[in-house]
Amino acid sequence: MKVVPVRHTGRWIAGAVMVVIVAMLVHTLFSKVATGQTSCHTVSGVRSCHPVVNWRFSWNIVFHYFTSSEILHGLVLTIELTILAMLIGIVLGITIAIMRLSPNRLLSSTAWSYTWFFRGTPVYVQLLFWFNISAIYQSLSIGIPFLHVTFLHIDAVSLFTPFRAALIGLGLNEGAYMSEIARSGLIAVDEGQFEAASSLGMTRGQTLRLVVLPQAMRVIIPPTGNEVISMLKTTSLASAISVVEVLGAAQNIYAANYEVMPLLITASIWYLIITTVLSIGQFYLERHFARGAQRTPPPTPIARLRTDVKGIVAKFRTPRPAMTREVVA
Amino acid sequence: MSAESAVGAVPMVEARAVCKHYAGVEVLKGVDLVVNRGEVTCLIGPSGSGKSTLLRCINHLEKHDAGELLVDGQLVGYEARDGKLYERSDKQICVERSRIGMVFQRFNLFQHLTVLDNVTIGQVKVKNVSPDAAVTRARELLARVGLDAKEKNYPSQLSGGQQQRVAIARALAMEPKLMLFDEPTSALDPELVGEVLDVMKDLARSGMTMIVVTHEMGFAREVADTVYFLDRGIIEESGDPRKVLTAPSSERLKSFLSKVL
Numbered sequence A: 001m002k003v004v005p006v007r008h009t010g011r012w013i014a015g016a017v018m019v020v021i022v023a024m025l026v027h028t029l030f031s032k033v034a035t036g037q038t039s040c041h042t043v044s045g046v047r048s049c050h051p052v053v054n055w056r057f058s059w060n061i062v063f064h065y066f067t068s069s070e071i072l073h074g075l076v077l078t079i080e081l082t083i084l085a086m087l088i089g090i091v092l093g094i095t096i097a098i099m100r101l102s103p104n105r106l107l108s109s110t111a112w113s114y115t116w117f118f119r120g121t122p123v124y125v126q127l128l129f130w131f132n133i134s135a136i137y138q139s140l141s142i143g144i145p146f147l148h149v150t151f152l153h154i155d156a157v158s159l160f161t162p163f164r165a166a167l168i169g170l171g172l173n174e175g176a177y178m179s180e181i182a183r184s185g186l187i188a189v190d191e192g193q194f195e196a197a198s199s200l201g202m203t204r205g206q207t208l209r210l211v212v213l214p215q216a217m218r219v220i221i222p223p224t225g226n227e228v229i230s231m232l233k234t235t236s237l238a239s240a241i242s243v244v245e246v247l248g249a250a251q252n253i254y255a256a257n258y259e260v261m262p263l264l265i266t267a268s269i270w271y272l273i274i275t276t277v278l279s280i281g282q283f284y285l286e287r288h289f290a291r292g293a294q295r296t297p298p299p300t301p302i303a304r305l306r307t308d309v310k311g312i313v314a315k316f317r318t319p320r321p322a323m324t325r326e327v328v329a
Numbered sequence B: 001m002s003a004e005s006a007v008g009a010v011p012m013v014e015a016r017a018v019c020k021h022y023a024g025v026e027v028l029k030g031v032d033l034v035v036n037r038g039e040v041t042c043l044i045g046p047s048g049s050g051k052s053t054l055l056r057c058i059n060h061l062e063k064h065d066a067g068e069l070l071v072d073g074q075l076v077g078y079e080a081r082d083g084k085l086y087e088r089s090d091k092q093i094c095v096e097r098s099r100i101g102m103v104f105q106r107f108n109l110f111q112h113l114t115v116l117d118n119v120t121i122g123q124v125k126v127k128n129v130s131p132d133a134a135v136t137r138a139r140e141l142l143a144r145v146g147l148d149a150k151e152k153n154y155p156s157q158l159s160g161g162q163q164q165r166v167a168i169a170r171a172l173a174m175e176p177k178l179m180l181f182d183e184p185t186s187a188l189d190p191e192l193v194g195e196v197l198d199v200m201k202d203l204a205r206s207g208m209t210m211i212v213v214t215h216e217m218g219f220a221r222e223v224a225d226t227v228y229f230l231d232r233g234i235i236e237e238s239g240d241p242r243k244v245l246t247a248p249s250s251e252r253l254k255s256f257l258s259k260v261l
């Protein structure tokens, strides 16, 4: 008997609507508008005039500044801030999460207070705070309180450059969020893993480092990937404390030439490019840490593409076997 | 009496009136138990009677509150010196534990490590054995439990019985003087129980001192030198398995056996 596949009429209609919407979007992105000026030429004695048109989204300006040295310098700063602030955040977050789960009440309540404070105040306020810290601490010294013993003495203004203020602010704030992520990862590891490690004679530190953290990573990595992407965009707040990262660079340029929209688009495209690269990295990292958790790891996009292509080729090469069944009389 | 025969005479485990309570609930109410070297001791009893708790006290995963618990002639968690008891440091307790193997009901293999790495990690990180020597020993042990072909697999790719045999190999890799088994076959499908019990029987024949919490009465009858019946935190009855399991004297053991068998 012949098998008749189900017709998905709804899917076809939804698909058609989407095609129309996408077409409109592409059209407006690449449309041109009149500038109100006319330009006239004289070609072999004939003078002709026509209105001047421009890209609605000023793509020529966008791409003129896209690889300009100011923007590229800003981009480097954005990437540096993202990586360094995340490193601070991850190390701090894991430390705080371990403190939080410690049987020592003093450690766990310190960790709780940290998270409470840094999650409870806006990161923008925290950045302004570190930027202006020299207003309350003219200098920093390390020594023993009340005894007038000082080992180290630093001038606050030279210590808290805008970049460092942004780094500290973003890193400390991220530590609070990362600690919650790390904590959920540590909790997700089965109690039996601690017991098995202890029964082999591992110390608490070894158990955490060799057994628990590697397994917690599987839970920690995906939300951390989101945190990195979110951090990439949060670094734009640093422009408010005079760090010339990519948005700051764009602002500096449009402050001079008033091409606000094209420069915002330039910055946005860069953010999109880095986000894309980060997402790809995240996929491979997740795959790496999922080892042992799944019987067969998910295929890489390239492997998936290969099997898809193979499937399509196979479909065209060999005639589809007729889905018929012998009817037994 | 020579020093050697004195050591030989000291039991591997000796518990005298061991008590343990959790938040008001008395779990062990004065347990007495002696496990001689090279002997297999089976611990039976109803759920919640404190069998796991007793095992966990023996390798100091839990601290008992009262009574004396000696492993290899040494007080668990304390050192007697100059007429005083010195509490052992965390480091010393880890060393003590590394000489006592433990096998769990739910295997507890390290999920992120291959079978081979599961068996080498303790040797390398705790005993400071060189990685090459650890791998050699791990392969020997995996061959002994019949899993040499699976060394590159992850635990999630093995059957329950295979996982438990790896767990036994992992514990043996530490060269323990005592092996504790906490219901090693209770989480297994019936057809997989045999393969794990066979490994344990082989281990018993090799002269390993073992304490086995089990509901497998056939195993207890065949392999155990002594059976202890633990009920509501006290040892109700103990002795030769042929006597204890076939002609129990206490009513509680009679009714327990009638439910298990």
Ligand SMILES: Nc1ncnc2c1ncn2[C@@H]1O[C@H](COP(=O)(O)OP(=O)(O)OP(=O)(O)O)[C@@H](O)[C@H]1O
Pocket: B022, B023, B025, B027, B045, B046, B047, B048, B049, B050, B051, B052, B053, B054
């Ligand atoms: N960490 C703990 N905190 C509080 N109570 C506990 C704890 N561990 C065990 N108990 C209690 O102690 C009692 C004995 O537990 P244990 O695990 O030793 O029993 P068991 O004989 O091994 O039972 P089973 O055959 O079910 O494994 C139980 O009533 C249990 O609820």
Ligand SMILES: [Mg+2]
Pocket: B051, B052, B053, B182, B183
């Ligand atoms: Mg138990």
